[in-house]
Amino acid sequence: MKIYHQHIGLLFIAVSMLLIPASCSLEGTNVNPNASTQVSVSAVLTGAEVALGFNLGVNAGLIANIYIQQASGANGDAASFDNYASSIQYFDQTWRGFYADVLDELKIVKTTAAQQKLPYYSGIARILSTYAYGTLTDLFGDIPYSQSLYGNNVANPVYDKQEDIYKALQGQLDSAILELSVPATANQGALPATDDVIYGGNVERWKSLAYTLKARYAIHLTKINSVEAAQQVLKALYDGTRYRGIADNSADALVVFGASTTNANPFYQQNSNRPGWIGLGASFVNLLNGNEVTDAATKPEGPLVDPRRAYFATPYPTGSSTYRGSAPGVPGAFSVIGSFYGTATSPVIISSFSEAKFLEAEARWRLNPADPLVKTSLEAAIRSSFQRVISNPADPYATTDKQTAYVTAKTTLSGVASSDLNTIVTQKYIALFLQPEAWSDYRRTGYPALPLAKNGTSVANPNGQIPRRIPYPQNEQSLNKNTPAGSGYQTPALWWDK
Template identity: 25%
Template sequence: MKKYLNIFTLLILLSLLSACKKDLDINNNPNSATGSNIQPALILPNAITVTAANTLTYNNYASILIGYHLPGRGVSGFNDIYSYNFTSSSNTALWDNVFTNLKDYQYIISKSQNDPQLALFNAIAHIGKVFNYQRLVDAYGDVPYTEGLSGAENVSPKFDPAATVYQSLVKELDEAIAKIKTNAPNAGTTVTELNGGSDVLFGGNLTKWIQFANNIKLRLLVRADGSSIGSFVTAAYTTFSTEGFLLENAIVNPGYNASSKQNPFWNSYHSSVTGEATSIATYYIPSKYIYTFYNGPLLTDPKRGSLIYRNFPATPTGQLGDERNNPNAIPTYSAWYTGTGTGLTATNTIGVLKGRAFGMPVFLASDIYFLLAEAALNGHVLSGDAKSNFDKGILASYQYLETNANNAIENGQNPSTDLKAYQLANQNNYLVNYDLASSKEQRLEAIITQKYIASNTINGFESWSDFRRTTYPKIQANGSPTTTFVSISSASPRPDKLPVRDVYPQTEYNLNPNTPVINNAFSNPIFWDLN
């Protein structure tokens, strides 16, 4: 417990220092580097913790775009979400928070670059940097990568082409893995520091860091497959490290607790440390569209439906853009399953939220299985065939939801039995039973649809990226609330009435003349979006 308190004390101090600097510097550039003499061992836990918190920021924003949840009646400030008419003032945290996080990783990289004793910190920081840069590319396209973290040396960094950045990120991961392998045998005190609290993701397990890097690399390659860098992708598929992939949930936990620093997911979807219900708990609702994957007519899945939603199978109301004037849109407390009690009386449970002290997921086991399935579908068999990984991905989804706040399968739960019941209940549907898919396109639809279900409320940004890339899960143009998640107030001129990207923040336009001019969210799709 003492090491966790030390970590949180450090996080508070860093936050105060950052806040003071921001208040004093009216021309603060989010691309500037951190200036300090703090050791990497003290910066790393903050960097990883913030990465996890940013995962929630991306999830909450994209979950509305992809139909996981809707802002209920009475919530103001969502006009750009209702219309998708994003401007340079919309969703700015997606850019600003990630670049702030990247400065932490870059600080570690710079501080450890020429110190063999800090080589492992250097490698881990590079992995964290890649994880964050992919988010930026997937949201914005071109980003300042080669010059973006130069700090005061270059306050107007150039923007590198998104496809080029993707290639650089793959190479950066390969180099980080090689550095870990080279330095692990003589790590000594470095591993002790990682085990002692610096590594709040894997506790100094270097094999897991290599596998995690392989996971991120696979996500990059799957997303870019078939794009303008197709030949690079094909070659990179042959260069995975032999340690394989991380086939478990990657969970960040710096010592979350109920009294002072609870899990950001709980803090966002449930209640504060004082027991006050959050705006999401009070006003957010599921879409009718997402319920069709649990309560028909598309699929039947009462187990996962009841693990995610508080009032399942009660039918939700509204569609994005419609619920503003819907008097039935506001839930009595929370639309998500939170066990018994409310506020401070709420108990730990299973499902999406689990408890105040549970960790933050940054990469789900289901996600890597579905990535492996899609890679195999495209001819890159890395660890099992497409069908086996497809089934394992669904199983991993049940396992995660049936895991309790102690990170163990809850007594009385049986994910394997639940998977079989799911397959039987949908025995004639290729979206559940992979062998029934009669074409490559149907198999891709099955993989992405199940990945969409497994990511529900947990990782909406991945689902939005997958939808832009594949157009799955299927929606109907101008459909009803049960056949589409598209807002009825959409201003998009596209046939699907959806956005394809985010718009750079106004601060970038003010500070950096190299920022690409993006007039709206309906054009200039990301390079891997071929639709």
């Protein structure tokens, strides 16, 4: 499958950090609206879903999660990401990967589905497009939206304001829900099935993902209006008293990969082809060890080890029972990505029941810290993460008693606002390991309170602070005259991060 194999190449360019400039900018890679759309909507959807999984994992996930010290650019060219000194040429592939290899393909699906009267395909493509645009704007801020995907007909697409994009994303999700709510007989052709590698054509699960994403984009606006953001989260997740977000682990949105070299999980390929380049950050491993993010990486494990530790991380030294992360900005790989994400058939997670319950817990806490459903939702979020990640009943750190002790400790709220928000968001930070959403949570809340990276000061990051955005890529700055000037790792601030 063509798209699929293209992304094997992207892995080595974007994740292995080879300095190969992309050959074309947004305007040179977008779909030509005059081109034929007489294609297999089924095949294009499959390719777009796999492409999204790859790009989410390597062109967004690893970059974002290095910044927030879940992962570490431990060696090789990856080390430049650890102290925010990478060339902006590296971000060309992030930009192109989402626009050209995901959004262009999804536009073909939507266009063809409209022509052939296939609302289920259109609704799925609309949700995935919203997700791709949402990821891009949360990485870069203002981006081409209304004039994107028009090829040479719009040679220099304008950059829409993030505030306007967010309104459009919510509207697109509403439209997708309507399309997926029509009877199956409204589709004048085959229905999505195995060609949909995420949900197998289950439209009810697609709708639950759409509602969960509406809640995600709502929670991003807590700096703008905390109460309204929380209200919108609960409005998305509940229709009155009826819950309609992702309802259990079986409904998690995943892209699952194969065992062969050409279709393996991107994190596995990274570890296999560039061993030691990507490690785990000390802040993250410290939490797994039951310590604080600011503790020394060599501190012995605490009394309450995270039951997911053996699945998220590998021991260091190999064969030992100890785990150690890389201090931010200091080269050197110790523990690396573990078996849950690091095997050939590991998933890339788009969204999950665990995320939905964290969203609910935070929203309820913001509206009423004494609401007993805060604790209920938080416990469900952590336990669902355990259920998905933990697979070895003989693991002495992950017994039923150990899991219960952990959940009891981590869902006990103090009534002190800063402490309780820290508890909720830090637990979400652990559960959403290698998902770029954790970076959005850090930027809007400041939790967990991560230490600064050594040697993190540069022209693009003058005060050495943890990045709050990604600079616009080299190709866009060179070839699109509408690209805003002066972007760095801190400024201009994203609309929802001001």
